[in-house]
Structures are given as structure tokens and as C-alpha cells.
Amino acid sequence: MATSARYHSHYDVIIVGGSFSGAACAKRLVDSGYSTLILEHKKLPRHKPCSGIVSPRGHRFLLENFGPVPDEAVHSPKTCRGVVFHYPSMLSMPMDFHYGPTLHLNRKYSDHWALLQSGADVHERTHLESVEDKGTSVEVIARTEGEHIRYRARYVMGADGPNSTVVRSVYPGYEKTIPWFKVKQYFHERIDCPLDDDYFHFWVHPDLGFYTWSHLRNEGQIVGVGYGAGDDLNKRHERVVSYLEEKHGVRLKPTEKREGSINNFGLSLINRYVFGKGNIIITGQAAGFLNIIAEGMSCALHSGAIAGEATVDALRYNNSIQDTYRKMISSEVKRCSDQWNPFKIIFGNPHEADFMAALKRHSRSDRRRIIRDIWSFLRPWGKYGWGRQIVTQAVFRRLIDAYAPSRWL
Amino acid sequence: MSYKTDGSKHIGKDSLIGIPRQQTNPSRWSGKGWDAFVGELGSSGIDVVTEPSKLSLYRSDAGGVATGSCHGVVIARSSEMIADIMRAAQKHRIPVTVKGGGLTTEGESVAFGGLQLDMRGMSKVINIDREDLTVRTEAGIYWHSLAESLRRYGMDYLSAPLNMTSSVGGTLGVGGIDVNSPRLGCSADQAVALKVVTPRGDIVECSEEDNRDLFELVLLGYGQFGIITEATLRIRPFTPITMHYFYYSSLREAMEDLKMLTREDAADYLGILTMLDRAINLLVAFDSDEREKMFFSNWRNKIRGHGEMGFAVRTAAHYLLRPWKLREALYLLDRKRTLLPALSPSHHIASGKIVDRSVVFSRAVWRFWGGRQMVIPDLATSEDKFVDAILKGNEVCKKYFDHYTLYCVGIKLHGKLPRYELSCIPPDAQDFAYGCEFEPMLEGKTYSRDYLQSFKNEIYDIGVEMGTSYYRFGGMMKGYIRRVFGDELVDRYLKMKEKADPSMILNRDVIF
Ligand SMILES: Cc1cc2nc3c(=O)[nH]c(=O)nc-3n(C[C@H](O)[C@H](O)[C@@H](O)COP(=O)(O)OP(=O)(O)OC[C@H]3O[C@@H](n4cnc5c(N)ncnc54)[C@H](O)[C@@H]3O)c2cc1C
Numbered sequence: 001m002a003t004s005a006r007y008h009s010h011y012d013v014i015i016v017g018g019s020f021s022g023a024a025c026a027k028r029l030v031d032s033g034y035s036t037l038i039l040e041h042k043k044l045p046r047h048k049p050c051s052g053i054v055s056p057r058g059h060r061f062l063l064e065n066f067g068p069v070p071d072e073a074v075h076s077p078k079t080c081r082g083v084v085f086h087y088p089s090m091l092s093m094p095m096d097f098h099y100g101p102t103l104h105l106n107r108k109y110s111d112h113w114a115l116l117q118s119g120a121d122v123h124e125r126t127h128l129e130s131v132e133d134k135g136t137s138v139e140v141i142a143r144t145e146g147e148h149i150r151y152r153a154r155y156v157m158g159a160d161g162p163n164s165t166v167v168r169s170v171y172p173g174y175e176k177t178i179p180w181f182k183v184k185q186y187f188h189e190r191i192d193c194p195l196d197d198d199y200f201h202f203w204v205h206p207d208l209g210f211y212t213w214s215h216l217r218n219e220g221q222i223v224g225v226g227y228g229a230g231d232d233l234n235k236r237h238e239r240v241v242s243y244l245e246e247k248h249g250v251r252l253k254p255t256e257k258r259e260g261s262i263n264n265f266g267l268s269l270i271n272r273y274v275f276g277k278g279n280i281i282i283t284g285q286a287a288g289f290l291n292i293i294a295e296g297m298s299c300a301l302h303s304g305a306i307a308g309e310a311t312v313d314a315l316r317y318n319n320s321i322q323d324t325y326r327k328m329i330s331s332e333v334k335r336c337s338d339q340w341n342p343f344k345i346i347f348g349n350p351h352e353a354d355f356m357a358a359l360k361r362h363s364r365s366d367r368r369r370i371i372r373d374i375w376s377f378l379r380p381w382g383k384y385g386w387g388r389q390i391v392t393q394a395v396f397r398r399l400i401d402a403y404a405p406s407r408w409l
Numbered sequence: 410m411s412y413k414t415d416g417s418k419h420i421g422k423d424s425l426i427g428i429p430r431q432q433t434n435p436s437r438w439s440g441k442g443w444d445a446f447v448g449e450l451g452s453s454g455i456d457v458v459t460e461p462s463k464l465s466l467y468r469s470d471a472g473g474v475a476t477g478s479c480h481g482v483v484i485a486r487s488s489e490m491i492a493d494i495m496r497a498a499q500k501h502r503i504p505v506t507v508k509g510g511g512l513t514t515e516g517e518s519v520a521f522g523g524l525q526l527d528m529r530g531m532s533k534v535i536n537i538d539r540e541d542l543t544v545r546t547e548a549g550i551y552w553h554s555l556a557e558s559l560r561r562y563g564m565d566y567l568s569a570p571l572n573m574t575s576s577v578g579g580t581l582g583v584g585g586i587d588v589n590s591p592r593l594g595c596s597a598d599q600a601v602a603l604k605v606v607t608p609r610g611d612i613v614e615c616s617e618e619d620n621r622d623l624f625e626l627v628l629l630g631y632g633q634f635g636i637i638t639e640a641t642l643r644i645r646p647f648t649p650i651t652m653h654y655f656y657y658s659s660l661r662e663a664m665e666d667l668k669m670l671t672r673e674d675a676a677d678y679l680g681i682l683t684m685l686d687r688a689i690n691l692l693v694a695f696d697s698d699e700r701e702k703m704f705f706s707n708w709r710n711k712i713r714g715h716g717e718m719g720f721a722v723r724t725a726a727h728y729l730l731r732p733w734k735l736r737e738a739l740y741l742l743d744r745k746r747t748l749l750p751a752l753s754p755s756h757h758i759a760s761g762k763i764v765d766r767s768v769v770f771s772r773a774v775w776r777f778w779g780g781r782q783m784v785i786p787d788l789a790t791s792e793d794k795f796v797d798a799i800l801k802g803n804e805v806c807k808k809y810f811d812h813y814t815l816y817c818v819g820i821k822l823h824g825k826l827p828r829y830e831l832s833c834i835p836p837d838a839q840d841f842a843y844g845c846e847f848e849p850m851l852e853g854k855t856y857s858r859d860y861l862q863s864f865k866n867e868i869y870d871i872g873v874e875m876g877t878s879y880y881r882f883g884g885m886m887k888g889y890i891r892r893v894f895g896d897e898l899v900d901r902y903l904k905m906k907e908k909a910d911p912s913m914i915l916n917r918d919v920i921f
């Protein structure tokens with residue numbers, strides 16, 4: 001099969017995945033004059049299920065690197081003011097983003113725009129099948145419209161998101177060793193919705209799901225649920241809808257319109273990132289960068305850019321790309337993992353909205369109820385055995401001012 | 410499909426309050442019109458280097474963080490050649506990025522596509538006039554080479570950056586600070602006359618007497634209004650120098666003494682170099698024995714710094730009482746053992762005096778900080794704001810790095826010169842400005858650009874908050890200039906730029 005494949009020209013770097021991490025990586029490489037190709041398996045512009053709330057840091061990255069964001073790249077409402085946490089005790093805690101509201105991106109166009117702005121060559125509808133490190137180059141086999149194509153590049157970047165083919169190819173069997181989570185968002189027409197439309201709403205509620213959210217988009221209401229893969233999310237969604245009606249007076253029309261995806265959530269909590277081997281490096285959500293409070297895109301952009309910078313460095317100085325990448329990426333690991341680090345949450349304000357300040361606005365007894373609610377929310381997560389790892393990593397972080405690189409793959 | 414965006418109509422106007430909305434990392438220029446441009450230069454006998462292996466030498470600057478790539482390089486040989494290039498570049502709308510020593514740290518001398526003009530091909534000294542105390546030189550020359558040429562005639566330049574490879578042209582355009590700037594001002598102020606190629610390709614000789622507008626626009630003009638090809642600079646007779654150090658454990662006290670000594674013109678060379686924020690070195694040096702004597706009789710007792718022995722005893726006592734700070738004490742010892750001797754190497758010393766200050770300060774100093782990456786954000790303030798601004802910057806350094814150095818000097822102003830507007834000289838400075846560089850010791854580590862940029866932004870943000878300027882070790886950038894100087898002033902300069910450079914091709918994306 002591969003031997004009869006069409007052969008494509010040689011690139012300095014091939015990036016797999018035409019999303020934010022890929023675009024950011026490409027931007028650094030193209031600026032530096034390296035021939036760069038992005039492989040994207042969907043037709044562009046492609047749809048992507050996402051709430052689209054980019055954190056201020058991500059918004060800034062887009063402006064500074066790709067220029068003013070075009071109108072097509074945002075949904076209505078164009079911006080989001082912050083996040084509201086709702087607790088079972090019916091307390092709610094609004095947290096405004098630092099520096100004002102941030103954008104509500106339409107990923108179909110924002111990602112495509114960033115890709116075009118990066119200036120890299122893009123082969124759309126081209127699905128990566130496998131990568132093989134040949135020592136001084138990497139052989140890439142992809143498929144487009146039923147035809148196999150072979151590419152060769154000095155380095156390959158896996159920026160292909162949560163269910164990464166590059167990760168599967170480099171670490172066979174890896175996907176069986178981590179837990180998987182499913183998220184689905186449902187689009188409803190509204191009858192009545194007393195929730196504040198300026199915010200993204202999140203329920204810290206153990207009975208609703210691991211990740212339960214709602215917000216306004218294009219005059220409809222999104223209700224989203226997340227749980228372990230294998231769970232019936234439609235049932236969970238029904239439950240959330242009736243909870244919203246009962247507790248918050250939210251009345252929505254029934255819907256069949258839904259979309260979902262499977263996610264490798266959790267790696268950043270426990271400092272278990274996957275950064276690649278040899279001439280192949282992995283970045284963005286594929287590497288494990290994902291976070292709470294609108295941080296998936298921001299850390300995809302930043303980690304992608306760092307992957308690009310490390311590659312430029314390796315190409316310029318003939319350095320080991322792995323060494324350089326792992327050194328450079330440690331700042332992003334800190335930013336991302338700090339968001340789950342209990343010491344940092346209490347003392348360090350690691351998020352882009354001030355959780356502790358919002359908490360302090362409540363009375364002492366309400367604060368106690370909120371902490372109790374958070375604790376009960378965390379309990380179902382216990383089965384993943386992350387608690388001890390989070391605490392150990394947090395202690396390390398205090399002692400050596402870093403998250404131990406020895407835990408990265 | 411393509412996307413059209415109008416930068417003035419940003420989405421979410423109320424987002425990112427206080428953060429500039431600018432594309433600070435420009436897109437690589439598309440290459441449109443390049444072949445026709447190269448063809449036209451070819452017919453004028455100008456060779457454009459396009460071999461990838463040669464272009465790769467131009468990928469970054471001393472900062473080592475921003476990387477770009479030009480379409481081709483021309484090694485500058487004459488003003489006429491540069492004029493031809495600029496005329497063709499205007500016509501074909503080809504970006505031209507000028508590089509002297511390339512010691513910028515924010516990518517200002519890096520080309521993101523287009524033509525890179527390497528000024529180092531113009532590095533001859535044209536004439537040394539010992540009567541008039543001036544030198545005429547091509548602008549691509551390194552200060553260090555200029556110093557060597559002048560020494561043959563017993564002469565020296567006035568002030569220049571402390572490094573081996575910044576060029577005269579690159580420095581006159583950004584400022585230039587030396588430890589004698591408290592007395593002599595910034596390097597740009599020693600220029601008497603310039604030969605400039607304008608962005609449209611005219612060759613103009615300018616000075617305070619002739620074409621003064623252009624002269625003032627080009628000095629401290631960030632390379633926006635013309636390419637300096639030759640410069641006449643003031644010079645002085647060479648003198649060996651005597652140096653003394655005084656040590657402080659309080660940064661505030663050291664800065665206050667620096668201000669006092671600067672105001673009172675107590676020394677010929679003056680600066681602060683910190684090792685830790687409780688081990689601060691005030692450097693004082695003299696061109697003559699008389700000035701040295703005067704200092705010891707008039708000012709030594711007024712400053713609070715200790716001699717080496719006094720400071721050593723106090724510091725030892727401090728650390729003996731704080732054994733948990735052993736690592737800090739060891740670091741300090743190591744600095745004393747390695748850095749201080751490097752500042753007075755025996756082969757550059759004769760009869761106890763330093764005979765080669767440009768080499769000693771530049772090599773010795775930078776050997777300890779530089780690496781593949783180099784971050785040197787800075788602030789330039791008025792006298793009133795100096796101490797507070799630097800103390801704030803010191804806190805930022807601590808947050809990001811284990812070890813760092815602050816290098817502070819005063820800068821004498823020569824009246825209210827037009828060139829100081831929209832420059833490294835803060836608008837509220839009277840008589841003197843004060844500058845401080847914040848130099849982290851990268852200690853062989855490799856950092857992400859985002860980490861280093863976040864550090865720099867926090868320093869620059871102090872400038873915005875306090876209304877200072879940046880003396881541009883890579884400070885005055887596109888992302889900050891409007892916040893610091895306001896739209897009205899920047900737009901006035903932008904209009905002048907658009908008039909002088911209709912295709913907006915010369916040194917794009919540096920400040921506009
Ligand atoms: C290790 C190190 C030490 C330093 N020490 C000092 C110091 O002690 N004092 C100090 O003041 N600065 C210092 N700097 C900053 C540096 O010296 C200044 O940025 C400046 O002097 C650079 O000169 P250059 O020739 O390297 O200019 P470049 O970096 O080549 O260019 C600077 C800018 O001017 C433009 N340009 C270059 N040549 C010309 C020309 N002929 N005509 C018009 N525009 C031109 C470029 O496009 C660019 O925008 C230091 C920097 C480093 C990295």
C-alpha cells in the first residue's frame with residue numbers, strides 16, 4: 001500500500017492538524033523561513049465542537065500573531081464576560097475575566113483564518129495514517145480521497161488534538177492507558193432563560209456530570225454535558241435540562257441538534273504530558289494541554305508556538321529537538337498545571353479570572369458551603385486516583401519550582 | 410475563502426483593557442514583486458544574495474528570540490547604491506530592513522521577508538580631524554573598530570554602547586548609553602552631521618545647520634526616516650581611566666547616591682551594577698587624577714557605599730546570621746571571584762589605569778549574561794520616577810529569574826532637542842534622564858519566548874503605568890509606543906513617516 005503511494009516533496013516540517021496549535025506552530029516556522037506543511041483531515045473551513053470562549057491570554061496571542069480577528073470568526077454574542085460557577089447549595093459565583101470580556105469564537109472560521117495567516121502550505125482532506133522516524137527525517141503516510149501519499153520532513157509535529165493519530169503512532173497502545181471523556185453540546189431554542197447571557201455558566205454539581213455548562217449562542221441556548229466515555233450523555237443531558245428548569249427557571253424547547261467529541265482530559269492535572277520522541281514532537285491538546293475556564297485554546301496556541309520555536313532552534317543550531325522542546329515547554333506546563341494545583345489556587349490566582357476574590361465576596365458561612373460543595377463535586381473523580389498525584393506534583397512544584405519532567409512521555 | 414479585517418474595528422472593544430491590540434509579530438511579507446525588484450537591482454549592478462545558507466545568518470538578532478527570514482541580502486557598499494535600492498524598493502513596495510550590528514533584542518533588525526540591508530559593508534573611517542575633534546566615518550562600523558582607528562591618533566569616541574558589535578548607524582538611531590552618559594549624554598548626541606539616504610532614495614547631508622528637520626528625525630528615529638550611511642561624530646583625546654567601586658546593600662540608597670553624583674557631575678564615569686539586590690556595585694571612574702582627587706575630597710563622604718573590605722565584613726555577618734541563605738552567599742562569592750577581576754583584566758591595565766575601556770566593559774560585562782537568548786528590557790525615567798520605577802522592576806525580575814543584574818546610569822540631556830520627542834528620553838525628564846536595564850542571567854537555561862516576553866512585558870508595563878520611556882536596549886516597540894506616548898504624538902509621527910516613506914517599506918513593524 002505505502003510503496004505504491006504518490007510521493008510528495010520534502011518539507012522542513014510537517015504539522016498534523018489544522019487547528020490553533022498547528023497554526024501557532026506554523027506561524028513561528030514560516031516566519032523563520034522554513035518550508036512548512038499542515039495536514040488537516042477535514043475539508044476547510046472545518047467545524048469544531050467548542051464553546052469558543054478564548055481566554056484573554058489566547059485572545060492576545062491571536063491579535064499579536066495573526067492580527068485583528070475577522071467578523072466571521074466570532075459567534076453572537078461576540079464576547080463573554082466571565083464564568084459563573086453554580087453550586088448544589090444554589091449559591092453562585094460570577095468571576096469576570098481579567099482585562100474585560102473576551103471573544104466567543106466560531107471555531108470553524110477562527111481556526112481557518114489563523115491557518116491562512118500562518119502562511120504555511122495546507123493540504124486539507126488529508127488524513128494522517130502513520131509516521132515513521134527514519135533518524136534524519138520522518139516519513140509520513142497520509143490519505144486523501146482514497147489515495148495514499150507519502151511525505152518526508154525533517155521534523156513532524158503532532159498537533160492533531162485529543163484523539164491524536166501521531167500519539168498513537170509514536171506510542172502504540174498509549175490510548176488504552178489513559179481515561180477518556182465524552183462531551184456533548186445540545187443546541188436549544190429558548191422559551192425563557194434567566195441565566196445571565198454575558199457569562200459562561202458551569203455547574204459544580206456531582207449529580208449532573210463531570211463537566212456541565214450552558215451559555216447563549218446565536219440566540220439559542222447551549223447545554224453541555226461531559227462524563228466518562230461509555231456513559232449515556234443524552235440521559236445526563238435530559239437531567240441537566242430539567243435541573244435547569246427546576247432550579248434556575250430555564251425553559252428550553254426540546255432539541256435533536258447536538259455534537260460531541262472524545263477527550264483526553266486529565267493529563268495536565270497530574271503532569272502526565274506526552275511530548276514525542278526523536279524527530280516527532282507533540283503539542284496542543286494532543287500533548288495533554290487542556291484546562292478549566294476557557295483555557296484549551298490558549299494553551300493550544302502557546303504550546304504550539306513553543307513547539308515551533310523549539311523546532312526553529314533545532315533547525316538553526318542542529319540541537320536535539322526533544323531537549324529544547326522539553327526545556328522551553330516547561331513554562332507552559334507550569335501555567336497549565338498550576339490551574340489545578342491546590343496551593344496555587346489558594347495562594348497564587350493561576351486562572352484568568354479571580355476565583356479566590358469571587359469566593360471572598362461570600363459570607364463566611366457561604367464560603368464554607370461552597371468549599372463543601374466543591375469537595376463533594378470532586379468525590380466522583382476519586383476513581384481516577386488523581387488526588388494523590390495532584391498533591392505530590394503540587395509539593396514538587398513548591399520544592400523545585402517546576403513540575404517534574406520525568407513524568408512526561 | 411479569504412477574511413478581511415479592518416484593524417481599526419476590533420471585535421470586542423472592551424476586551425483586553427490596557428493591552429495593546431496590535432500584531433506585534435508581523436506576518437512574513439508575501440514576496441510580491443520581488444523578482445522584478447531583484448531584476449532592476451541587477452541591471453544597476455547590485456548583487457542580491459539569495460543562497461539559503463547565507464541568508465540563514467540573518468535569521469535572528471542578539472535577542473535570539475524573534476526569528477524571521479528575508480528574501481535576500483545586500484551588503485551595503487555606498488550611499489549611491491543604497492539610494493538605488495530605496496528607489497527600486499519604493500517602486501516595487503519591497504520591505505527593507507537595515508541591520509548594523511544586529512544587537513536589538515526584540516527582532517527590530519530582523520527582516521520578516523523582503524530585503525535585508527547589511528550595513529557592515531560600509532565600515533571605513535573616512536577622516537579624523539584632531540583640530541576640530543571630529544571623525545567622519547561610514548555608519549556600518551562597529552564602535553569597537555572605530556575606537557581602534559581613533560587610538561592610532563590618540564583619540565577616543567565620546568560614548569557608545571558597552572558591547573563589541575553595535576554599529577554607529579544602529580546606535581545613533583536608537584540612543585546609545587555608556588557609563589559616561591551622565592556627563593556626555595547618549596551616543597546620538599555626539600553626532601555633528603549625517604549622510605542619510607531617505608526612504609525615497611535621496612542622499613541628504615544633514616546637521617543642526619543644514620536640513621535640521623531630517624537630522625532630528627533620524628537621530629533617535631528608530632531607523633524610520635532614513636538610513637544613516639556616514640556620520641561625523643565629536644571625539645576627544647584618549648585618556649586611560651581609573652576606576653573605583655563602592656558597595657551597597659540597599660538598592661534605593663545606591664540609586665539615590667547615583668542621582669546625587671550625576672547631578673553634581675562628581676565623576677567622569679558612573680553606573681550601578683547589581684549582583685543581588687543586597688549586593689550593589691556603584692562604579693565610579695575618572696579620566697584624570699584631578700577629577701579623582703576632587704571626588705575623594707568632595708563627594709566620597711557624602712555617599713553611603715562601602716569599600717570592598719567594609720562591605721565584605723558586613724556581608725559575611727549578614728550571612729552568618731542567616732545560614733539558610735548559604736546558596737545566595739556562595740553565588741555572591743562566585744561573582745566576586747569571577748566578575749570583578751574580569752572588569753579589570755591585567756592585560757588592559759597599565760599603571761593601575763584601564764587603557765581599553767571599550768573592550769574591558771563590553772567583553773567582560775556581556776560574557777556573564779549573554780547566551781543564545783538575551784533579554785534586556787529597560788526603562789528610562791525622569792529623575793523623580795527613577796527609584797520607584799527601578800524598585801518595581803526589581804520585583805518583577807525576582808518573580809521570573811533566580812539571578813539578574815540591574816545596570817543603571819544617568820543620561821545628560823542637551824536642552825530640549827526635537828530628537829528627544831518620541832524617543833528613549835522620557836518627556837518629563839529635565840537636564841538628566843535615568844535608565845536601567847534589567848538583565849536576567851539565563852545561566853545556560855533555555856526559555857520559551859512566551860516566558861521571556863511575559864517578563865519583558867511586565868517591565869514595560871511599569872513604563873506605561875508610570876509614564877516613563879525605554880532607552881531601547883530593545884524597548885520602544887510597536888506594542889508599547891502608543892501606550893507610552895499617546896495616539897496624538899504617534900499619529901503625528903506616523904503622518905511624517907507616511908510622507909517620507911509612501912510605501913511604508915523602511916524598517917517596518919518596529920514602531921509603526
Ligand atoms: C549584549 C548587548 C549589550 C548592549 N549594551 C548596550 C549598552 O551598553 N548601551 C546601549 O545603549 N545599548 C546597548 N545594547 C543595545 C544595542 O547596542 C543598541 O540596540 C544599538 O546600539 C544597536 O546597534 P546595532 O548596530 O546593533 O543596531 P541594529 O540592531 O543593527 O539596529 C538597530 C535599529 O536601527 C536600524 N538601523 C541599523 N543600522 C541603521 C542605519 N545605519 N541607519 C538607520 N537605521 C539603522 C535597524 O533596522 C534597527 O531598527 C546592548 C545590546 C546587547 C545585545
Ligand SMILES: Cc1cc2nc3c(=O)[nH]c(=O)nc-3n(C[C@H](O)[C@H](O)[C@H](O)COP(=O)(O)OP(=O)(O)OC[C@H]3O[C@@H](n4cnc5c(N)ncnc54)[C@H](O)[C@@H]3O)c2cc1C
Nearest residue numbers: 017019021041051052053128160161284285294296297300
Ligand atoms: C465541547 C468543547 C468545548 C470547549 N470549550 C472551550 C472553550 O470554551 N475555551 C477553550 O479555550 N477551549 C475549549 N475547548 C477545548 C479546545 O477546543 C481545545 O483544547 C483546542 O481546540 C485544542 O486545540 P488543538 O490545536 O490542540 O487541537 P484541536 O483543536 O483538537 O485540532 C486538531 C485538528 O487536527 C485534525 N486532525 C485530527 N486527526 C488528524 C489526522 N489523523 N490527520 C489530519 N488531521 C487530523 C482535526 O481535524 C483538527 O482540526 C472545548 C472543547 C470541547 C470539546
